[in-house]
Amino acid sequence: MTSLPVDRGAKALGLVIDLDICVGCHACAVICKEWNAGGHAAPLTDTNPYGRDADGVWFNRVHTFEAGAGAESRTVHFPRSCLHCEEPACVTVCPTGASYKRAEDGIVLVDESLCIGCKLCSWACPYGAREYDVDAGVMKKCTLCIDRIYNDNLDEADRVPACVATCPASARHFGDLGDPDSEVSAMVRERGGYDLMAEMGYRPTNKYLPPRPRRDGGGGAGDGAAALEPLGTPEGKFLQWVDRLFSR
Amino acid sequence: MHPAYSIIVFTVASGAGYGVLFALALIAVFATPPGDIWFGLCGFGLALALVSVGLASSALHLGHPERALKAFSQWRSSWLSREGVAAAASYPVAGIFALVWLLGGSGVLLVVPALATAATCIVTVACTGMIYASLKPVRRWHNGWVVPGYLALALMTGALWLGALAHLFGVARPEFAWFGAAAVVVAGLLKLGYWRFIDHDTGGPTAESATGLGALGEVRLLDAPHTSENYLLKEMGYSIARKYARRLRREALWWGFLLPLPSAFAAGLLAPASFATFCALLAAALASAGVLVERWLFFAEARHSVTLYYGARTA
Amino acid sequence: MGQERIDTSPKVADEVRRTTCYQCACRCGIKVHLRDGAIRYIEGDRDHPVNRGVLCAKGSAGIMTAYSPARLTKPLKRVGPRGAGEFEEIEWDEALGIAVGWLAEIRKSDPRRLAFFTGRDQSQALTGWWATQFGTPNYAAHGGFCSVNMAAGGLYTIGGSFWEFGEPDWERTRYFMMFGCAEDHHSNPIKIGLSRLKARGAKFVSVNPIKTGYSAIADEWVGLRPGTDGLLVFALIRELLLADKIDFDYLVRYTNAPWLVIRDAGAADDGLFARDVDGNPLCRDGESGELTNALAAGVTPALVGEADLADGRKAVPVFELMARRCLDDEYAPEAVAPKVGIAPATIRRIAAELAHAAFDEEVTLDVPWTDWAGRRHDKMVGRPVSFHAMRGISAHSNGFHTCRALHVLQMLLGSIDCPGGFRYKPPFPRPIPPAPRPAGKPHDIKPGMPLAGAPLGFVTGPEDLLLAGDGAPMRIDKAFSWEAPLAAHGIMHMVVTNAWKGDPYPIDTLFMFMSNMSWNSTMNTAGVMEMLTDSDASTGQYRIPHIIYADAFYSEMVAYADLVLPDTTYLERYDAISLLDRPISGADGAADSIRQPVIATDRDVRPFQDVLLDIGARLGLPGLVDDHGNPRYPGGYADYIVHHERRPGIGTLAGWRGEDGDSHGRGAPNPRQIERYVENGGYWHEPLPEHMRFFKHANRDYLEYAEHMGFTPKAEPVVFQIYSEVMQKFRLAARGHGAVQPPDEHRARIDTYFDPLPMWYPPFEEAAVKTDDYPLHALTQRPMAMYHSWGSHNAWQRQIHGDNHLYMNRAAAEKLGLADDDWVWVISHHGRVKGRLRLMEGVNADTVWTWNAIAKRRGAWNLAADAEEGTRAFLLNHVISELLPEREDGYRYANSDPVTGQAAWYDLRVRIEKALPAEEGMSAPQFDVLDAPPGLAERPRVLRYGAAFRDKGGAKA
Numbered sequence A: 001m002t003s004l005p006v007d008r009g010a011k012a013l014g015l016v017i018d019l020d021i022c023v024g025c026h027a028c029a030v031i032c033k034e035w036n037a038g039g040h041a042a043p044l045t046d047t048n049p050y051g052r053d054a055d056g057v058w059f060n061r062v063h064t065f066e067a068g069a070g071a072e073s074r075t076v077h078f079p080r081s082c083l084h085c086e087e088p089a090c091v092t093v094c095p096t097g098a099s100y101k102r103a104e105d106g107i108v109l110v111d112e113s114l115c116i117g118c119k120l121c122s123w124a125c126p127y128g129a130r131e132y133d134v135d136a137g138v139m140k141k142c143t144l145c146i147d148r149i150y151n152d153n154l155d156e157a158d159r160v161p162a163c164v165a166t167c168p169a170s171a172r173h174f175g176d177l178g179d180p181d182s183e184v185s186a187m188v189r190e191r192g193g194y195d196l197m198a199e200m201g202y203r204p205t206n207k208y209l210p211p212r213p214r215r216d217g218g219g220g221a222g223d224g225a226a227a228l229e230p231l232g233t234p235e236g237k238f239l240q241w242v243d244r245l246f247s248r
Numbered sequence B: 001m002h003p004a005y006s007i008i009v010f011t012v013a014s015g016a017g018y019g020v021l022f023a024l025a026l027i028a029v030f031a032t033p034p035g036d037i038w039f040g041l042c043g044f045g046l047a048l049a050l051v052s053v054g055l056a057s058s059a060l061h062l063g064h065p066e067r068a069l070k071a072f073s074q075w076r077s078s079w080l081s082r083e084g085v086a087a088a089a090s091y092p093v094a095g096i097f098a099l100v101w102l103l104g105g106s107g108v109l110l111v112v113p114a115l116a117t118a119a120t121c122i123v124t125v126a127c128t129g130m131i132y133a134s135l136k137p138v139r140r141w142h143n144g145w146v147v148p149g150y151l152a153l154a155l156m157t158g159a160l161w162l163g164a165l166a167h168l169f170g171v172a173r174p175e176f177a178w179f180g181a182a183a184v185v186v187a188g189l190l191k192l193g194y195w196r197f198i199d200h201d202t203g204g205p206t207a208e209s210a211t212g213l214g215a216l217g218e219v220r221l222l223d224a225p226h227t228s229e230n231y232l233l234k235e236m237g238y239s240i241a242r243k244y245a246r247r248l249r250r251e252a253l254w255w256g257f258l259l260p261l262p263s264a265f266a267a268g269l270l271a272p273a274s275f276a277t278f279c280a281l282l283a284a285a286l287a288s289a290g291v292l293v294e295r296w297l298f299f300a301e302a303r304h305s306v307t308l309y310y311g312a313r314t315a
Numbered sequence C: 001m002g003q004e005r006i007d008t009s010p011k012v013a014d015e016v017r018r019t020t021c022y023q024c025a026c027r028c029g030i031k032v033h034l035r036d037g038a039i040r041y042i043e044g045d046r047d048h049p050v051n052r053g054v055l056c057a058k059g060s061a062g063i064m065t066a067y068s069p070a071r072l073t074k075p076l077k078r079v080g081p082r083g084a085g086e087f088e089e090i091e092w093d094e095a096l097g098i099a100v101g102w103l104a105e106i107r108k109s110d111p112r113r114l115a116f117f118t119g120r121d122q123s124q125a126l127t128g129w130w131a132t133q134f135g136t137p138n139y140a141a142h143g144g145f146c147s148v149n150m151a152a153g154g155l156y157t158i159g160g161s162f163w164e165f166g167e168p169d170w171e172r173t174r175y176f177m178m179f180g181c182a183e184d185h186h187s188n189p190i191k192i193g194l195s196r197l198k199a200r201g202a203k204f205v206s207v208n209p210i211k212t213g214y215s216a217i218a219d220e221w222v223g224l225r226p227g228t229d230g231l232l233v234f235a236l237i238r239e240l241l242l243a244d245k246i247d248f249d250y251l252v253r254y255t256n257a258p259w260l261v262i263r264d265a266g267a268a269d270d271g272l273f274a275r276d277v278d279g280n281p282l283c284r285d286g287e288s289g290e291l292t293n294a295l296a297a298g299v300t301p302a303l304v305g306e307a308d309l310a311d312g313r314k315a316v317p318v319f320e321l322m323a324r325r326c327l328d329d330e331y332a333p334e335a336v337a338p339k340v341g342i343a344p345a346t347i348r349r350i351a352a353e354l355a356h357a358a359f360d361e362e363v364t365l366d367v368p369w370t371d372w373a374g375r376r377h378d379k380m381v382g383r384p385v386s387f388h389a390m391r392g393i394s395a396h397s398n399g400f401h402t403c404r405a406l407h408v409l410q411m412l413l414g415s416i417d418c419p420g421g422f423r424y425k426p427p428f429p430r431p432i433p434p435a436p437r438p439a440g441k442p443h444d445i446k447p448g449m450p451l452a453g454a455p456l457g458f459v460t461g462p463e464d465l466l467l468a469g470d471g472a473p474m475r476i477d478k479a480f481s482w483e484a485p486l487a488a489h490g491i492m493h494m495v496v497t498n499a500w501k502g503d504p505y506p507i508d509t510l511f512m513f514m515s516n517m518s519w520n521s522t523m524n525t526a527g528v529m530e531m532l533t534d535s536d537a538s539t540g541q542y543r544i545p546h547i548i549y550a551d552a553f554y555s556e557m558v559a560y561a562d563l564v565l566p567d568t569t570y571l572e573r574y575d576a577i578s579l580l581d582r583p584i585s586g587a588d589g590a591a592d593s594i595r596q597p598v599i600a601t602d603r604d605v606r607p608f609q610d611v612l613l614d615i616g617a618r619l620g621l622p623g624l625v626d627d628h629g630n631p632r633y634p635g636g637y638a639d640y641i642v643h644h645e646r647r648p649g650i651g652t653l654a655g656w657r658g659e660d661g662d663s664h665g666r667g668a669p670n671p672r673q674i675e676r677y678v679e680n681g682g683y684w685h686e687p688l689p690e691h692m693r694f695f696k697h698a699n700r701d702y703l704e705y706a707e708h709m710g711f712t713p714k715a716e717p718v719v720f721q722i723y724s725e726v727m728q729k730f731r732l733a734a735r736g737h738g739a740v741q742p743p744d745e746h747r748a749r750i751d752t753y754f755d756p757l758p759m760w761y762p763p764f765e766e767a768a769v770k771t772d773d774y775p776l777h778a779l780t781q782r783p784m785a786m787y788h789s790w791g792s793h794n795a796w797q798r799q800i801h802g803d804n805h806l807y808m809n810r811a812a813a814e815k816l817g818l819a820d821d822d823w824v825w826v827i828s829h830h831g832r833v834k835g836r837l838r839l840m841e842g843v844n845a846d847t848v849w850t851w852n853a854i855a856k857r858r859g860a861w862n863l864a865a866d867a868e869e870g871t872r873a874f875l876l877n878h879v880i881s882e883l884l885p886e887r888e889d890g891y892r893y894a895n896s897d898p899v900t901g902q903a904a905w906y907d908l909r910v911r912i913e914k915a916l917p918a919e920e921g922m923s924a925p926q927f928d929v930l931d932a933p934p935g936l937a938e939r940p941r942v943l944r945y946g947a948a949f950r951d952k953g954g955a956k957a
Ligand SMILES: Nc1nc2c(c(=O)[nH]1)N[C@H]1C(S)=C(S)[C@@H](COP(=O)(O)OP(=O)(O)OC[C@H]3O[C@@H](n4cnc5c(=O)[nH]c(N)nc54)[C@H](O)[C@@H]3O)O[C@H]1N2
Pocket: C119, C120, C142, C145, C146, C147, C513, C514, C515, C516, C517, C520, C521, C522, C550, C551, C552, C553, C554, C555, C556, C557, C567, C568, C569, C570, C608, C780, C781, C787, C788, C789, C790, C852, C853, C876, C877, C905
């Protein structure tokens, strides 16, 4: 097999990440680490774990950005993992065929037995989604939880990526983005889901849903509420209230 | 990008090696090889040694050097694989060329393998350049200047080293020096052009496009995912202060081009053999030192789009 | 070459055990997947009522806690000077012998000389009971420095509270305002709820000086100046009152708005409720003008207008008093705006939006229910506005009153425990205030005897205070004294300081559990470290003679113990999350749960609860030994959980009681109870029938159920207290009435702050320091991925927060010439710390902040001495004083709320100065590197956790 699979079907499994609701809790990042530490790409090595400059392999990392200035600025939490690109640069660049895209569902994986650890794929990936395991000398990456999503040993309901299952804010969704009728595709359409660095011509499968506009009314009445009309002066209120009678 | 010494040595040494081979091929095609067998032996020896040291050094960079052979498999899509295949192919081709040269062959018998060797040199060095030039996330590599630059610098160092060798064996001819000097000029101009290009290049991805949050205003990183550096940052987040880069560029320019150029001329003009030899060696040594600095900068100045997720405004 | 063949169905586990997470106090249900006895994977339990399948970052990092190299391994006895971390390992028998030796002597002489304080503890039902049996009043958990303002503010006002005792109606609320909450105890449920709420298009407003976390996803961020929420709330109330956007019906039914307050300045009963002969509060019938029992069903009371009492005196309804206060021009939006830092138009708009959601978007459930008077209602009608508040309100010295103001706002909107509003979680609501009263008066304490009651409780007036004959505090932390009369959770942050001073008296043994009191849970950290090691010059003895500490890890506090009792991790022991303690119930039903050991213990450590029961039995404490003096619970804590009864039929766990395990709430102990819990996934959850789910304070069927379950002593409605008579009683005492009066030096303070109506005043530190010298507020926030000090020894969590910065408003910083990554000094009236700066947009311009508890002392937690936590991170606690600046007469009050004693962490005022170039590179202050005690595991340089599972064919075909 070389470069991209020729017999790729339409199925494109991936994630949809809702930036409007992500609170930046890192749950998805740590559960990803936890599941995968003992999973398909085990281990996710940590170096100097209890000292200075601790460093580890993480398939999912949560950034926090601010956009805009002053009180109007927005704080946006931004989880970042492999986007399982339709034309993954990390695959075509790989000299050994270790990096590959699965024909049947589009998941991009590393066959560690072929990997020589040249790191070129990590240079080729625009998103920083490749994770080199210095100790094992091979490249690792988000597997889209390949060892969960089809796993007969798990309950049907658990056959989703660990990060999706755990997200307390339901900001992560998993599905077939190649199927226009899938829930995730619908979500992308409705919410204006977008590609990262689209201008570079990449075709990531994962989509991000933009933060919704704020509802702070710009100072006037907001959210359909009419401004309150003071009925009388503070002193006058007490006379008005005299005949406010309700029974207990 | 992190300037890894293994890769710097790899590209500089193998480039010089292919440059020497290429220069030998030029001699075979356009002139007659000097009769001195030792010159031939040393010339080919130097070329193969440089190439091999380079390739070995590149293997040092690998997590699994013992699996290096697997890298030949993906030549249809991967420039690194192509580079490997071309490099491997260059050995037998150059071997035949060397054999014919050393056995005193001439005419078509010599020219054909020489041309073939020249081609493998060009292809291999071009592939090396393409490894970088093909990487879209690194705009300072993904441009038309990179491959010509690699070719010119390889040729320049190769020509200067072969010229020096010729002086050592007393078979130098002024054309060698002129050729070397010309290569220095071309390579220098290409490098200047490259620097000019990357300094004026705008329009790459931005923190706004990398996050897709541009509609909300200027995007700044508040918190990185982890408080200490990770592989991505160590490998791709290397950045060098502008001031420092300027200084190193000046050094690269002096060592790599401005000083070798008069030395190469001097080697060609000056009669006293020992002084000419000294100048030729100086030119080669200076140029190589300059190219090492240049190559270090080539990595250090390159910026990867992943840095946009770690606080860079543009990449 | 073909595509790699992958085993997409690898075996995950040999066994899955369900238990309760304890990487924080949220107490989610977890499924622990085990392979060969090792933890392969921890995931959220989908069926669990708390987390419904989700797991937070901390919970997922549990594996790294279970195998942390900072785990203690054996009992330790101090051999070097205190605080140096020099220990020798001893056997458990010796350890227990030492403890029993000290404690037996104390108990014989004066049980008060034991101060027993617990931190992140969730077995307060046990520890509090143990303290009672021992006989010391000097017991509390961490609540006093945590959020007692929130708890007490609620319990004295609505019989429940925010905190973890209630929650918004996530499914129905239309408008949700969150005040001062970064994470909450209910980490996962809040996130689940916010997401549901936003998905429905309901509006979420976050009032918080800092725009991170929840505030980042809010539809509106109100970035006010810290400590001014009360003003904002008053301004909102004023706008609603002016526009008559008030649920009068609700006020009359459920609050004391119509109750009459005696107006007789100078009289001993001035400001108390006018009552009839049976003690019922009176109101004035709006139609007849007659005075009548305000509690009677069907009365139609006047809400305003003076009434003439039978004795000729005047009385005024609560509503009128409250309205007069709130309508004052000082609370007009224009008047509060400069202090709060929020535009008047925004305040008005929010008031309008609240009114709109409450009154125009009413929620109706077609669920018939019966009220306390037996009247049937065929619908449940709710006002879908809800509120939640946490330590941004409570960790200020004006937090109690701000919290009360917020509850009054809820009442005016008619949105407490109605569909769409704030909802109680059983066992709440409780009577206002709940029983019992604290024990610890002089006659409650006798050598060799148990305390006459529980050490913590709720006072109802000055006569309930715990005072010595001379009016001095009875408790070492001065809780329930004139300094903090309503200190329902104790005042843990004052224990070390007071014990060191011997004020009000010296103690012998400080016994602590799960509390890092020499570091992140104390104020004045460096000072406290000195107090812990200070000795009396005359005797050469330590001022605090004995310190026993139970921790599971090598925390900073371990180094200060004379005797260390190593605990297990949460995955190695039984625990009970009891309704008698901090419940995990949801609004739709009561719940409790257990922990069970899921991995084998590989060290010579014991569950602390077992140890406590053991010590108690060795001391022969009543209740802990049987009639023959043998241990009553030889099976340890699990035995106790099952067999201990608080009252007949009521025990630690509510589920599966009775001989056969078929009664819930009440019933005889069931020997198979724990097994039943294990079978059910570790928890018990009893959903309320639909008709009991709302108006719990006045819902007859619910109240009867609550009585049956033992949640409340009697099935009586809970009437919300806009006006607090308890507060007025203290005020009267300060004004010279009654048998128990404050000493003169405390009178003015009690008089001022025991206002029976909610009030606002500037936080004390702000009022005491020159604000020009300390122009900025300094706050901490909980990082979602760390739990206080616990995360730093966790290999995964510490990669996320191994270091901290001081965050500052960009424009404000640039004005001072400060830039990102500058090393700066943070200077308060008390001291200074040094750290690095990070500029941001989303923070109030007068505020700086950092993540809580990231910095560690070098050498602690088995981290390398050069780890960032010790060398670059900084701890804000060093600049927070446990005492306020001196008042005129030199007296220094605790840095606390004057009503409850709540630690006022967020009152801190600072200025920022750039560090000199030579000062850059290392945080300050720094202390000696702690030695590692014997027995700690080697720190690996490379951690390959999980590799073993792969080799076993875990993943590859
Ligand atoms: N500046 C500032 N300081 C604060 C706060 C703030 O907001 N700002 N918040 C305050 C608040 S609200 C609180 S509640 C306190 C919390 O402060 P503490 O109550 O001190 O809590 P921790 O530091 O989390 O943990 C205390 C100890 O529990 C130990 N521990 C962990 N697991 C176990 C176990 O299973 N068994 C045993 N025996 N021990 C265990 C840990 O090792 C640690 O030493 O901090 C307070 N301090």
